[in-house]
Amino acid sequence: MHRSLPLLRLAVLTSLAGCASLAPVATTATPGAPADSRAALRRLVDSLISAPEFRSMHWGILIVDPGRGETLYSHNADKLFMPASNQKLLTGSTALTQLGPDYRWPTTLWARGAVREGVLEGDLVVRGQGDPTVSAHAHAGDALAPLRALGDSLRARGITRIRGRIVAAASPFTDSPLGFGWSFDDLDAAYSAGVDALYFNEGFSEVVVYGGAKSGDSVRAVTRPATTYPTLIVRARTVARAPAGASAADSLAARPRITVGQDSSHTGVLVAGTIAAGDSVVEEIAFRDQSGAYVAAMREAFRAQGIIVDEAPSDTTARLDSLAGMWSPTLRDIMPLFEKPSQNQIGEILFKSLALAKTGVGTADSAQQVVSRQLLAWGAPPDGFVVRDGSGLSRHDYVSPRTIVTVLDVMRRSPDFRLFYDALPIAGVDGTIRNRMKGTPAEGNLHAKTGTLDKARSLSGYVTTADGRMLLFSALANNYTVPTRRVDQVTDALGAWLAGLRLDR
Incomplete structure (x- = not known):
């Protein structure tokens, strides 16, 4: 009223x-x-x-x-x-x-090599056009669900092993993954992730950091929703928890001071800083290689479905044959x-x-x-x-x-x-x-x-x-x-x- x-x-x-x-x-x-x-x-x-x-x-x-x-x-x-x-x-x-309103984005899988007795003798090529829904947000917290569904489609065709690699096809988005005039200072932030035709979990990963049991213990860090990408370089350390009744300054000193960002070596994501014993914190990091993140997540999802990926070198000139595909939800x-x-x-x-x-x-x-x-x-x-x-x-x-x-x-x-x-x-x-x-x-x-x-x-x-x-x-x-x-x-x-x-x- x-x-x-x-x-x-x-x-x-x-x-x-x-x-x-x-x-x-x-x-x-x-x-x-x-x-x-x-x-x-x-x-x-x-x-x-x-x-x-x-x-x-x-x-x-x-x-x-x-x-x-x-x-x-x-x-x-x-x-x-x-x-x-x-x-x-x-x-x-x-x-x-x-x-x-009924527009959908296709994603297709192609065999680059023959399929014999359940084995793809070559690479699996994944071709996307920008499906924006392979994410935890769009799939009730399970970003890998649509990728596992593609794995099920391969298994339905009898394929349980890929001799070669999973590789991304050339992207139809041919310019920079970042927008014109975006702030350089924000490029590690999830909201500033770039985009590509293969796009996983809205372009970012969560990094969960766990302090050790006591001061000086090693710090553990994991990624989600994919656990294998990006690679983490952990240089954080565990500090003592603030005791009961501690001063405001001591309590502040015991709070997590974790930073997560691209390492200057370009070999992974650096996790640095301090975290109190027994504490944990969740940070976010944008992917710098969107198609690489997608392929890594697909590889992880396929292995969970029992599809072995050998990563062996293969003939990159072999003919492509269509295997499976999926459509995104509608606009x-x-x-x-x-x-x-x-x-x-x-x-x-x-x-x-x-x-x-x-x-x-x-x-x-x-x-x-x-x-x-x-x-x-x-x-x-x-x-x-x-x-x-x-x-x-x-x-x-x-x-x-x-x-x-x-x-x-x-x-x-x-x-x-x-x-x-x-x-x-x-x-x-x-x-x-x-x-x-x-x-x-x-x-x-x-x-x-x-x-x-x-x-x-x-x-x-x-x-x-x-x-x-x-x-x-x-x-x-x-x-x-x-x-x-x-x-x-x-x-x-x-x-x-x-x-x-x-x-x-």
Whole structure:
């Protein structure tokens, strides 16, 4: 049930408590007649974004009632902003429109050599096109499940031994696995993993580090979901646990101080630092070789299925014969895995898959052309966007609030709207806004995409007013120096106000 606007105004003020510079919102009048509602909305947003602490930053906000064709609020709506993960709205909408909700990615296995009495006398070649779902996230915590299923397919053909190796076919994604302008400092982070046509566990591994039984004991480290990749170089050491009643300084010293990163020798992942006796910690590390990670995981899965891989040299010129294959889930199933957690690598795979499907060239440059042409066809102004990747990790992506609202409106009128809408995070319920706007009219109502980069924060999507009108909004913030939560307080207050608004009264 929607709150009345007087109560909503109180909720907005409460959400801004502790942010003294935003206190002037308390003087905002409660709207009565429709004209007053619109004026009150304008006063609210103006007061929020003109707070002194925001004086050096840039806001871009557009709020539209598409049913009436009415702009309710506009501020810098045609200026370009770094969208961060709001870029995923452009990627996801273009993918749904051009690939279709039933699009799937194939993965096939090929024999390079004869099969005799259950033995492949040569290499097994695996050819992918970017299936983004061979992951723990997509398979209830079991990333190896689809690879074991491929092993079952080989066994069904009577194959229990591979004399040669498991090798990756040439990738149809022929440019860099990393996006243009991604931060070098983040390349070991899971969210910055590169992509390739063979892509395992969203491009990263967890490294679980266990302290020894007592100070000085050796440290043990393992990887998951694949236990054989990447190779670990463990140089961490066990330190004593903090005794009961220890000072804050001693307790701090006993906390895990483990670092995990690519070793300068390029022979594995270095695990260094200290960990208390009996303690454990889980870190993440992006794969530098995505196809190598996939092949290693497949080898591990096959061996678990009783398929022996000899790794012997074989004839690399032998004819290829098709053995088995699998299809990914559909794009309609993948969209929530993409938008709700803001999964960057799915965005990059969609981006390059669009390029491959529509131009025959699986590169980011080709994808840029595909997405840009689609935005222009939808009516976005030519100077309203710059597309450089599919996820928004690039600091060279730029988009205006008007372009985002144009995309939201096109999708609102699309036969795939419900799929697109349901895939977005829901305020107070799931995804990246599951803990935001709780206890306000926006909870369970507002569907929107977040975005975060250093000095860039965004929230754009759909919200339904108290009198049942669906509004489209985009709020982009760049170059702020305040804590990100201050920016979120503004957009959360805006979302709550819009959800409680009555335009028809």
